[in-house]
Amino acid sequence: MHEFNWGLLIVVYLFLGGLSAGLFFAAGLANYLTVDDKPVYAKVARMGALLAPWPVAIGSGLLILDLGNWYRFYKLFLHFRWQSPMSIGSYLLTIFTLIAFVYLFAWLKEDERKWIFSKIPATWKQVHRLNVDISSWREKIAMVGFPFSIGVGIYTGVLLGAVSARPFWNTNLVAQMFLFSALSSGSAALLLAMLLDRKNPVEKHETKFLVTLDVVFISLELFIILPYIIHGQLSSQAVKDALTLILGGPYTVVFWVFFLFLGLLVPLAIEVYELFPSIFKGREFHGSRRMALTAAGLVLFGGFLLRYIFVYAGQVSSFHRMGLLR
Numbered sequence: 001m002h003e004f005n006w007g008l009l010i011v012v013y014l015f016l017g018g019l020s021a022g023l024f025f026a027a028g029l030a031n032y033l034t035v036d037d038k039p040v041y042a043k044v045a046r047m048g049a050l051l052a053p054w055p056v057a058i059g060s061g062l063l064i065l066d067l068g069n070w071y072r073f074y075k076l077f078l079h080f081r082w083q084s085p086m087s088i089g090s091y092l093l094t095i096f097t098l099i100a101f102v103y104l105f106a107w108l109k110e111d112e113r114k115w116i117f118s119k120i121p122a123t124w125k126q127v128h129r130l131n132v133d134i135s136s137w138r139e140k141i142a143m144v145g146f147p148f149s150i151g152v153g154i155y156t157g158v159l160l161g162a163v164s165a166r167p168f169w170n171t172n173l174v175a176q177m178f179l180f181s182a183l184s185s186g187s188a189a190l191l192l193a194m195l196l197d198r199k200n201p202v203e204k205h206e207t208k209f210l211v212t213l214d215v216v217f218i219s220l221e222l223f224i225i226l227p228y229i230i231h232g233q234l235s236s237q238a239v240k241d242a243l244t245l246i247l248g249g250p251y252t253v254v255f256w257v258f259f260l261f262l263g264l265l266v267p268l269a270i271e272v273y274e275l276f277p278s279i280f281k282g283r284e285f286h287g288s289r290r291m292a293l294t295a296a297g298l299v300l301f302g303g304f305l306l307r308y309i310f311v312y313a314g315q316v317s318s319f320h321r322m323g324l325l326r
Contacts, residue, residue: 006311009062014156014307015185016059017093018178021153022186023052024100026213028142028149033209044206045138047197048190049107053100056152060093089155096148103141106134153182156307160314167242168317169310171235173228177221181303184217188267188299195293207287208278211271214299218268225260242317251313259309263302267295 027048030041039045108116110133117131134141157178160169191210194202232243246255270291278285 006315008308011304011308011311013059013063014159014178014311015304016055018153018156018182018303018307019185019189020052020054020056020059020100021096021149022183022217023048023055023190024096024103024145024149024186025153025183026187026190026210027052027103028146029213030209031138031142041206041209043200043202044190044194044209046107047194048186049103051190051193052186053097053104056093056097056100060097089159092148092151092155096145096152099141099145099148102134103138103145106138106141150179153179156182160310166314166317167236167238168245168314170239171228171231173224173231174310177224177228177306180217180221180224181306184214184221185300185303187214187217188296188303191292192296192300195289195296204285204287207292208275208285211274211287211292211295214295215268215271215275218264218271218299222264222268242313245313245316246309250316251309254305255309259302259305263298263305267298267302270295270298 027045030048031039031045033040105113113131113133117128120127122128154175157175160166160178161172161174187210191207191214194200194206194210229243229247232239245251274287274291274295275285277283
């Protein structure tokens with residue numbers, strides 16, 4: 001029986017952090033695609049902006065509560081250490097979360113802002129001064145937030161890769177894999193949210209944009225998984241032993257069947273099938289709502305499983321390395 005120092009809460013935290021990064025990236029990108037200086041995917045950008053801050057805020061809150069003496073979390077910010085992934089991550093997540101909330105505020109309509117500030121006591125005059133329209137700053141905020149969203153997406157993998165005692169994690173390919181998984185999960189979550197929004201029905205060109213974006217990110221993720229396995233097989237004996245956890249070991253089925261097949265290949269096949277007629281045959285993109293919902297749900301399922309596999313298998317790999325898993 002192995003003792004796991006990092007449990008399901010860490011898996012949730014890593015998934016939610018990556019999800020926010022992907023949502024912000026997709027929303028910001030949608031805002032920059034314009035015709036006659038008007039966003040083509042304004043609804044996509046707005047929905048992504050409204051959703052982006054919440055997953056990372058919730059995930060960070062859960063992590064703080066899990067610290068035990070949660071009220072001491074402020075000590076993470078008393079000293080900054082470049083060589084500490086935890087120190088870098090604390091500042092990175094905080095700055096990104098603040099930018100994401102500012103970007104959300106930039107997309108609020110006037111009546112939405114009024115409703116929010118109506119809940120704040122009138123005596124808080126300094127707070128009410130923040131009730132201003134900053135919609136003209138959307139592009140600038142997105143530009144500032146882009147590198148931080150990429151940083152958060154990468155960080156969720158760097159945090160694992162920095163632990164040299166865990167051979168399953170000890171490669172920079174994990175950070176790249178987590179980044180593309182985060183971007184894919186964010187695109188899928190945005191597509192799912194728009195498909196489920198009955199008040200503002202999603203349009204065909206918006207669905208096509210998000211499906212195309214997801215296909216690109218899933219493909220990039222797949223191109224990282226293969227080198228990860230090849231690199232491991234050509235690496236030290238400890239890394240080779242660690243890889244047996246997904247190559248015949250206890251995590252083989254969940255990795256190959258549930259994550260790789262159901263969480264990546266099946267949604268990729270669905271989305272390529274949907275895009276093929278419009279891209280290669282010049283036909284109009286129809287886009288099945290049911291198929292898009294299925295693909296988006298499977299992508300999110302796969303994104304969560306990726307972090308579950310790496311968090312748990314990575315911790316087992318240290319025992320494996322010491323010869324305790326034979």
